[in-house]
Amino acid sequence: MSALRNTVLLSVFLLLLVSASAFVEELDDSFMETRGADDIWLIKFYAPWCTFCKQLDPVWHQIGSELKSLGSPVNVGKSDATVSTGLAKEFRVRGYPAIIMLKKDVKYNYSGPRTREGIMDFANRVGGPLVRSLSSLQLFQHAMNHHDVMFVYVGATSQLKGKYISAAEELIVHTYFFSTSRDVLPKAVSLPSLPAVMVFKDGTYFTFNEELDGDLKSWINRERFPNYLKIDGYTLYAMGESGKLVVLALVEEKGLSEESLRFKSLVEKVAADYREIYSRNFLFGFMEGSGYINGLVMGEVTVPSFIVVNLSNDGYFLPPGAMETERHLLDFLNGVLDGSIQCQGGNGVGQRLKRFVYDAKLTLLPVFHRAPLLGCFLVGFPLTIAAVFCYLCCRARPAASDDDDNDGVALLAPSLQRRKKLTDKKSD
Numbered sequence: 171m172s173a174l175r176n177t178v179l180l181s182v183f184l185l186l187l188v189s190a191s192a193f194v195e196e197l198d199d200s201f202m203e204t205r206g207a208d209d210i211w212l213i214k215f216y217a218p219w220c221t222f223c224k225q226l227d228p229v230w231h232q233i234g235s236e237l238k239s240l241g242s243p244v245n246v247g248k249s250d251a252t253v254s255t256g257l258a259k260e261f262r263v264r265g266y267p268a269i270i271m272l273k274k275d276v277k278y279n280y281s282g283p284r285t286r287e288g289i290m291d292f293a294n295r296v297g298g299p300l301v302r303s304l305s306s307l308q309l310f311q312h313a314m315n316h317h318d319v320m321f322v323y324v325g326a327t328s329q330l331k332g333k334y335i336s337a338a339e340e341l342i343v344h345t346y347f348f349s350t351s352r353d354v355l356p357k358a359v360s361l362p363s364l365p366a367v368m369v370f371k372d373g374t375y376f377t378f379n380e381e382l383d384g385d386l387k388s389w390i391n392r393e394r395f396p397n398y399l400k401i402d403g404y405t406l407y408a409m410g411e412s413g414k415l416v417v418l419a420l421v422e423e424k425g426l427s428e429e430s431l432r433f434k435s436l437v438e439k440v441a442a443d444y445r446e447i448y449s450r451n452f453l454f455g456f457m458e459g460s461g462y463i464n465g466l467v468m469g470e471v472t473v474p475s476f477i478v479v480n481l482s483n484d485g486y487f488l489p490p491g492a493m494e495t496e497r498h499l500l501d502f503l504n505g506v507l508d509g510s511i512q513c514q515g516g517n518g519v520g521q522r523l524k525r526f527v528y529d530a531k532l533t534l535l536p537v538f539h540r541a542p543l544l545g546c547f548l549v550g551f552p553l554t555i556a557a558v559f560c561y562l563c564c565r566a567r568p569a570a571s572d573d574d575d576n577d578g579v580a581l582l583a584p585s586l587q588r589r590k591k592l593t594d595k596k597s598d
């Protein structure tokens with residue numbers, strides 16, 4: 171009796187184990203040969219020691235089971251990059267966890283927040299058709315309701331469509347691409363000519379103009395953000411590709427003060443009312459919490475406050491005075507554009523040195539705090555090695571030169587001797 175029960179329990183357990191592992195497959199170096207050519211894969215590369223990877227495990231399993239139950243064509247896998255090094259190399263894995271989607275032979279890196287929602291959206295977007303066709307007004311309106319920013323190709327097959335598809339191939343990691351015909355679009359949408367590429371966002375639409383806007387891909391990269399949005403570290407980083415400056419209202423992480431609410435609506439209002447003037451140069455938004463910006467400016471920014479960030483060079487602009495009214499904000503933005511407000515930070519040599527020291531301090535301070543001895547060791551040990559090394563080098567040099575030429579230069583300082591030897595070499 172109990173033997174039977176044990177067998178039943180064991181088989182249930184095995185069944186659970188099999189079904190659980192079926193959601194996420196462990197992939198090794200043979201993967202590229204054994205996969206189906208048209209299979210779509212979402213793969214997490216991990217390392218056994220990586221804590222971020224472990225934190226992602228339950229999310230990954232959930233994503234695997236959810237995609238399976240939705241009947242998605244996306245397969246979910248994971249691979250230990252320290253074991254399957256060939257596969258990791260093939261996917262150019264540099265950090266852990268790396269989340270990469272493979273579709274046909276194209277690999278797409280995921281760089282957004284490591285949340286279920288973020289990764290699921292990525293999987294559905296990249297796993298689906300490159301360009302989604304909208305065949306009716308209902309479908310068009312449904313899509314409009316679900317996307318803040320929507321790129322739409324209108325017209326028949328053309329050279330422009332070829333460019334649109336190739337842009338989609340690259341930029342599908344960031345945004346959705348649709349296509350439709352003129353008669354599907356609402357009558358109120360005016361189109362000067364066909365074919366056309368349009369972007370619907372911020373309650374309005376813009377049409378791509380090759381003469382004014384240049385390359386289609388860069389235009390899409392510039393236009394793929396709404397004019398005003400909530401910005402986190404990942405988004406801010408991604409906004410760098412737009413080449414625009416980002417105007418931020420920095421507000422508290424939780425429980426916004428009255429002043430924060432005022433700052434937020436001031437930015438939102440200026441973004442909407444002065445779109446014509448500023449949308450070429452600026453993106454607008456608000457950011458909750460100052461951690462990310464503190465890292466950028468390498469200091470403590472006050473909250474709430476305004477800041478304009480140039481992500482192309484890690485530079486930033488701070489308002490010259492109090493910011494009470496819309497006029498103040500406009501003056502601030504104009505000052506940034508006409509150069510009368512100085513850019514701070516940046517990625518010059520001095521700034522990079524400062525960043526190095528800042529990062530080192532940030533890493534070492536908690537160590538000193540918790541384990542002063544270990545901290546001293548961490549700093550002292552490399553310094554000692556370096557000092558000993560320098561000392562040995564300096565001592566070794568005169569001895570070596572004595573071997574080469576015994577002409578009494580031992581009296582000269584080592585550095586002078588070195589220079590002399592170098593000039594000797596050159597004249598040879």
Ligand SMILES: *[C@@H]1O[C@H](CO)[C@@H](O)[C@H](O)[C@H]1NC(C)=O
Binds near residue numbers: 415481
């Ligand atoms: C932002 O940085 C880029 C790259 O260094 C630079 O060309 C551009 O002029 C900067 N923009 C402003 C407004 O300072």
